[in-house]
Amino acid sequence: MDKTPPQLLIIFGASGDLTERKLIPALFSLYEEKYLPKNFAVLGISRSDSDDGSFRDQVVLQNKHIPETVKNHGLRKSFAEKVFYFDLGDSYDVDYSALNERIEALDKAQKTAGNYIFYLSTPPSLYEIIARNLNKAGLTSDNGGWTRLIVEKPFGYDLASAHELNDNLQKYFQESQIYRIDHYLGKETVQNLLVTRFANSIFEPLWNRNYIRHVEITNAESVGVGKRGGYYDKSGALRDMFQNHLLQIVSLVVMEPPIGSEPEEIRNEKVKALKSLRIMDDPETLHKNTIRGQYLAGESNGEPVIGYRQEEGVDPNSKTETYAALKFYVDNWRWAGVPFYVRTAKRMPTKVTEVVIHFKTPHHQIFRNSMVQNKDNKLIIRIQPNEGILVKFGVKVPGQGFEVERANLDFYYSELADQKIMEAYERLLLDAMQGDATLYARADEVEAAWEFVDPIVKFWQTDPNAVTFGYSAGMWGPKNADELIEGEYTWRNPGEHLTDDPGFCVIV
Numbered sequence: 001m002d003k004t005p006p007q008l009l010i011i012f013g014a015s016g017d018l019t020e021r022k023l024i025p026a027l028f029s030l031y032e033e034k035y036l037p038k039n040f041a042v043l044g045i046s047r048s049d050s051d052d053g054s055f056r057d058q059v060v061l062q063n064k065h066i067p068e069t070v071k072n073h074g075l076r077k078s079f080a081e082k083v084f085y086f087d088l089g090d091s092y093d094v095d096y097s098a099l100n101e102r103i104e105a106l107d108k109a110q111k112t113a114g115n116y117i118f119y120l121s122t123p124p125s126l127y128e129i130i131a132r133n134l135n136k137a138g139l140t141s142d143n144g145g146w147t148r149l150i151v152e153k154p155f156g157y158d159l160a161s162a163h164e165l166n167d168n169l170q171k172y173f174q175e176s177q178i179y180r181i182d183h184y185l186g187k188e189t190v191q192n193l194l195v196t197r198f199a200n201s202i203f204e205p206l207w208n209r210n211y212i213r214h215v216e217i218t219n220a221e222s223v224g225v226g227k228r229g230g231y232y233d234k235s236g237a238l239r240d241m242f243q244n245h246l247l248q249i250v251s252l253v254v255m256e257p258p259i260g261s262e263p264e265e266i267r268n269e270k271v272k273a274l275k276s277l278r279i280m281d282d283p284e285t286l287h288k289n290t291i292r293g294q295y296l297a298g299e300s301n302g303e304p305v306i307g308y309r310q311e312e313g314v315d316p317n318s319k320t321e322t323y324a325a326l327k328f329y330v331d332n333w334r335w336a337g338v339p340f341y342v343r344t345a346k347r348m349p350t351k352v353t354e355v356v357i358h359f360k361t362p363h364h365q366i367f368r369n370s371m372v373q374n375k376d377n378k379l380i381i382r383i384q385p386n387e388g389i390l391v392k393f394g395v396k397v398p399g400q401g402f403e404v405e406r407a408n409l410d411f412y413y414s415e416l417a418d419q420k421i422m423e424a425y426e427r428l429l430l431d432a433m434q435g436d437a438t439l440y441a442r443a444d445e446v447e448a449a450w451e452f453v454d455p456i457v458k459f460w461q462t463d464p465n466a467v468t469f470g471y472s473a474g475m476w477g478p479k480n481a482d483e484l485i486e487g488e489y490t491w492r493n494p495g496e497h498l499t500d501d502p503g504f505c506v507i508v
């Protein structure tokens with residue numbers, strides 16, 4: 001494709017899980033769909049003792065994350081020939097001259113025009129080290145082609161470390177070269193939030209405090225922490241999901257209309273949105289408006305599962321949250337007084353991510369005697385699964401009188417049958433290859449998100465009154481989270497109704 005120039009993608013941390021499970025399958029899919037330029041190559045780098053042949057075998061030919069089809073059998077071989085490996089030796093903190101030579105040789109042989117993307121898929125502690133050594137080797141400036149840097153999450157551990165990382169990376173790369181990945185932004189339905197809001201005239205006029213009662217966002221996973229206990233126990237749901245993915249969704253719901261769809265036009269509005277979140281830093285508000293939970297043993301998909309504290313790599317006395325629910329406000333003209341309820345959790349009954357816009361009750365109730373008071377017009381944006389949009393509204397029950405019943409207008413993305421939905425990493429990689437940073441987070445965006453999250457993390461970690469509630473795996477989280485939402489409202493828990501959690505408790 002013309003929009004994607006020749007280039008070499010250089011992955012640090014190539015022997016890791018992300019490369020095998022996400023990056024290479026995404027690249028293969030782009031290759032299969034003919035999105036990659038003819039002159040394209042991948043160079044995997046790590047400390048593992050491997051070579052081009054074994055690396056190709058591992059990440060392409062034998063990679064079980066690339067779906068096996070009759071059609072792609074031959075393609076795997078031709079794609080594998082574009083994949084190379086470089087063994088960095090014992091450390092990432094070494095002289096990169098030999099790497100530089102390999103890159104130059106590959107660039108020449110594969111005719112990639114001096115265009116390089118460096119992808120950091122290592123532990124975050126190596127990001128600065130790699131950037132510094134690339135710079136020393138003269139690999140960070142545009143020498144004839146262009147150079148970009150993709151940085152994986154987590155971007156920092158708190159505001160101070162994110163700020164330091166931004167400073168460090170910006171010593172070696174221009175901000176315009178840095179692409180901070182957040183795979184939720186690569187999801188089609190997350191991007192569709194922008195289109196729903198700004199390509200229609202029927203939603204945006206209502207998108208404010210005059211018509212919206214509250215906003216609810218749920219991100220639920222049925223899985224536990226799996227093999228990532230060691231990482232997760234130091235992170236927790238707030239850092240792992242909320243600071244990045246959930247706040248990205250919040251920013252798209254909250255933002256003002258950008259003047260156009262250029263990357264900076266959209267990113268400027270997202271930063272403004274994040275900066276308008278009311279920071280909760282007094283213990284009373286934090287106590288009232290934040291709930292943290294941790295899963296106990298229970299059931300997942302009908303099978304018994306262990307509790308979080310029994311997971312591999314997790315401290316048996318851990319209080320780390322696998323559930324986080326927050327109520328907060330947005331201090332700007334559009335959203336003054338509208339509560340936002342946002343939760344993210346593991347070991348829920350199902351996997352679902354959705355945004356629910358709850359509209360206010362009509363100003364005057366004409367059909368007072370109806371059994372169903374149509375108090376809740378809702379717009380539900382289903383991010384995953386069953387990607388689509390659902391509008392709930394009231395209709396008249398046929399017959400005498402004015403009985404009101406709820407009805408649905410339901411759109412599923414799958415109905416656009418001939419459109420394949422690109423996987424998030426495919427979309428994001430392709431965008432970076434084409435130099436489009438719209439769906440990548442900017443330095444100030446990441447820092448604004450940390451500014452909001454930091455005081456909550458600190459409160460949970462240090463305040464003696466900050467409690468972690470236990471909930472049984474397979475339930476909808478600590479039941480007192482229901483009390484976060486005032487009035488007769490409660491969380492929309494898609495799927496079957498579950499009875500009271502017998503395991504609900506305070507974790508000590």
Ligand SMILES: NC(=O)C1=CN([C@@H]2O[C@H](COP(=O)(O)OP(=O)(O)OC[C@H]3O[C@@H](n4cnc5c(N)ncnc54)[C@H](OP(=O)(O)O)[C@@H]3O)[C@@H](O)[C@H]2O)C=CC1
Nearest residue numbers: 013014015016017018046047048121122123124152153154
């Ligand atoms: N896996 C996933 O689904 C996701 C991962 N990420 C992020 O992507 C990055 C890579 O993740 P992932 O591939 O899962 O991680 P892995 O632990 O599976 O791989 C890490 C890679 O970094 C290298 N490495 C260098 N030093 C170390 C070290 N001290 N400890 C461990 N590995 C080291 C490893 O190779 P070698 O030791 O041979 O050099 C390996 O290639 C991380 O920043 C992670 O947070 C983000 C979202 C999802």
Ligand SMILES: O=C1O[C@H](COP(=O)(O)O)[C@@H](O)[C@H](O)[C@H]1O
Nearest residue numbers: 153183184221240241245353384
């Ligand atoms: O970044 C992360 O995301 C996954 C969830 O991603 P999804 O695309 O499956 O919704 C989460 O499991 C993981 O803990 C987190 O690091």
